[in-house]
Amino acid sequence: MILRVILALLIAVHSSCQEHGAFKVFRVLPTTNQQLLQMIRLFETADTDRADFWHAPSVVNGTVDIMVAPEHTDQFRQYLEKHGYTFQVAIDDLHKLLIEKEGNLSTHSNDDAFFLKRLHDDVGFHSRLRMGEYYSYSVLSTWLERIAENMPDIAKLIKVGTTIEGRDILGLKFGKDTPDKKIVVIDAGIHAREWAAIHTASYFINLIVNGREEDPQIQNYLDNIVLYIIPVLNPDGYEYTRTDKTNPRARMWRKSRSPKACAFDGVRNSCCMGVDLNRNFDFRFSEIGASRYPCSEIYHGPSAFSEPESKAYSQFLTSLKGRLEAYITLHSYSQLWIYSYSHRKFTYAPDIEETRRVAAKAVQELGRMYGTKYRHGTGPEIIYAFSGGSTDWAKETLKIKYSYTIELRPGYEEWNGFVLDKNQLIPTAKETWAGVTVVLDEVTNQWKSSRVRESELSRLRQEKCSDRLPGCAYWLQSSPNICRFSQSTMVRDCAKTCNLCHMIAV
Numbered sequence: 001m002i003l004r005v006i007l008a009l010l011i012a013v014h015s016s017c018q019e020h021g022a023f024k025v026f027r028v029l030p031t032t033n034q035q036l037l038q039m040i041r042l043f044e045t046a047d048t049d050r051a052d053f054w055h056a057p058s059v060v061n062g063t064v065d066i067m068v069a070p071e072h073t074d075q076f077r078q079y080l081e082k083h084g085y086t087f088q089v090a091i092d093d094l095h096k097l098l099i100e101k102e103g104n105l106s107t108h109s110n111d112d113a114f115f116l117k118r119l120h121d122d123v124g125f126h127s128r129l130r131m132g133e134y135y136s137y138s139v140l141s142t143w144l145e146r147i148a149e150n151m152p153d154i155a156k157l158i159k160v161g162t163t164i165e166g167r168d169i170l171g172l173k174f175g176k177d178t179p180d181k182k183i184v185v186i187d188a189g190i191h192a193r194e195w196a197a198i199h200t201a202s203y204f205i206n207l208i209v210n211g212r213e214e215d216p217q218i219q220n221y222l223d224n225i226v227l228y229i230i231p232v233l234n235p236d237g238y239e240y241t242r243t244d245k246t247n248p249r250a251r252m253w254r255k256s257r258s259p260k261a262c263a264f265d266g267v268r269n270s271c272c273m274g275v276d277l278n279r280n281f282d283f284r285f286s287e288i289g290a291s292r293y294p295c296s297e298i299y300h301g302p303s304a305f306s307e308p309e310s311k312a313y314s315q316f317l318t319s320l321k322g323r324l325e326a327y328i329t330l331h332s333y334s335q336l337w338i339y340s341y342s343h344r345k346f347t348y349a350p351d352i353e354e355t356r357r358v359a360a361k362a363v364q365e366l367g368r369m370y371g372t373k374y375r376h377g378t379g380p381e382i383i384y385a386f387s388g389g390s391t392d393w394a395k396e397t398l399k400i401k402y403s404y405t406i407e408l409r410p411g412y413e414e415w416n417g418f419v420l421d422k423n424q425l426i427p428t429a430k431e432t433w434a435g436v437t438v439v440l441d442e443v444t445n446q447w448k449s450s451r452v453r454e455s456e457l458s459r460l461r462q463e464k465c466s467d468r469l470p471g472c473a474y475w476l477q478s479s480p481n482i483c484r485f486s487q488s489t490m491v492r493d494c495a496k497t498c499n500l501c502h503m504i505a506v
């Protein structure tokens with residue numbers, strides 16, 4: 001009888017594993033250099049389907065979080081024990097945790113359908129998206145389209161490009177565009193599973209669209225800068241994470257959905273879908289913290305900009321060159337404010353002092369709201385070295401003054417990683433906005449003061465503008481091109497007659 005009960009229990013446990021998969025998250029602590037190198041090797045070669053790194057190895061005595069598929073947990077535990085690792089099981093059943101933290105998301109597809117219908121049918125447009133929830137890409141896209149249709153004075157719909165599965169990568173452009181204004185671009189969702197980042201970018205849009213009348217700071221941005229927000233850079237990946245929201249294999253997908261590629265990893269020929277788009281940019285491509293194995297979650301793709309998403313985005317950002325003053329990309333998690341360069345320690349752009357100053361101020365401002373602690377630095381200084389990322393490419397190629405990757409909540413030491421409590425979504429977005437406004441304020445204020453400086457200079461030039469010699473009019477009459485051909489002399493002697501007041505030194 002007892003044996004039968006145990007057998008029944010085993011079968012029940014087994015079938016529940018089969019049904020949901022008891023995915024576990026291991027927290028491993030490499031305590032020696034050798035263990036660290038072994039973990040890095042595993043990180044770069046592991047098949048995502050078996051071991052998916054939530055937190056990559058970076059330093060000795062720094063924790064590494066790894067999600068392991070049910071059929072490999074025993075083997076993985078043995079591997080850790082055999083090599084003398086200190087470790088613990090941080091999440092015993094990820095499926096259970098997903099239901100607990102993110103709710104029974106199956107009902108949300110109905111919400112999506114209702115919301116889509118409302119967006120289409122409402123006579124009076126409701127621009128407010130209920131925050132603290134996750135939405136399908138189709139709801140988010142329709143929302144962006146409807147904002148642009150109904151509020152053409154503040155927002156324009158932009159299409160950055162098309163994904164491999166044919167989705168439009170959409171965003172909004174805020175503020176009246178004039179050629180002298182500076183531009184700021186904010187994106188999120190280049191990594192599919194980072195839902196809190198997508199929610200945060202959507203929150204920003206909601207705030208601008210609905211809060212501008214009460215908030216003079218937002219109105220100030222709309223008047224003085226051009227702001228682009230692209231909430232989901234990798235919509236194929238995002239939609240894939242929503243296909244079975246309580247199945248960790250789908251929900252924790254990071255890459256794009258490009259077709260299968262294969263590589264021999266020394267043991268077998270493995271073929272997998274998807275490219276890590278944030279390793280596919282043309283900055284030190286494939287040098288470090290990226291993998292050449294298609295089954296790795298950090299697979300960099302066959303060549304730089306091989307993917308339609310990253311290629312289109314790089315072209316979009318390049319088209320703004322010269323005016324693009326700040327570029328911010330939202331990720332999760334670890335509570336970090338990262339700047340360039342991240343491929344090697346102590347490698348900076350010449351304006352590092354300014355970059356660091358604004359990052360420090362942003363982190364301080366962010367923390368003021370709820371006390372959330374962020375660290376700032378380059379990748380290898382505060383997390384790990386990596387190459388092929390969007391912000392490093394933007395910094396180097398487009399010479400953007402403020403180029404930041406922000407890793408949102410939770411903190412590095414938290415165990416729940418990508419499965420953020422839904423009640424943390426709005427606070428996360430609010431505090432991030434507080435940090436981002438530091439960058440927006442810098443760009444806005446610098447532009448405003450340069451305008452004030454310009455108008456002051458122009459006033460001074462007008463004041464000083466005169467002809468030093470009496471024969472200017474006669475010279476110009478006898479030699480109509482003299483102002484152009486002898487410009488420097490004429491600025492000095494006949495500035496007024498030659499209309500060269502704007503060139504006078506003041």
Ligand SMILES: [Zn+2]
Pocket residue numbers: 191194331332
């Ligand atoms: Zn990310």
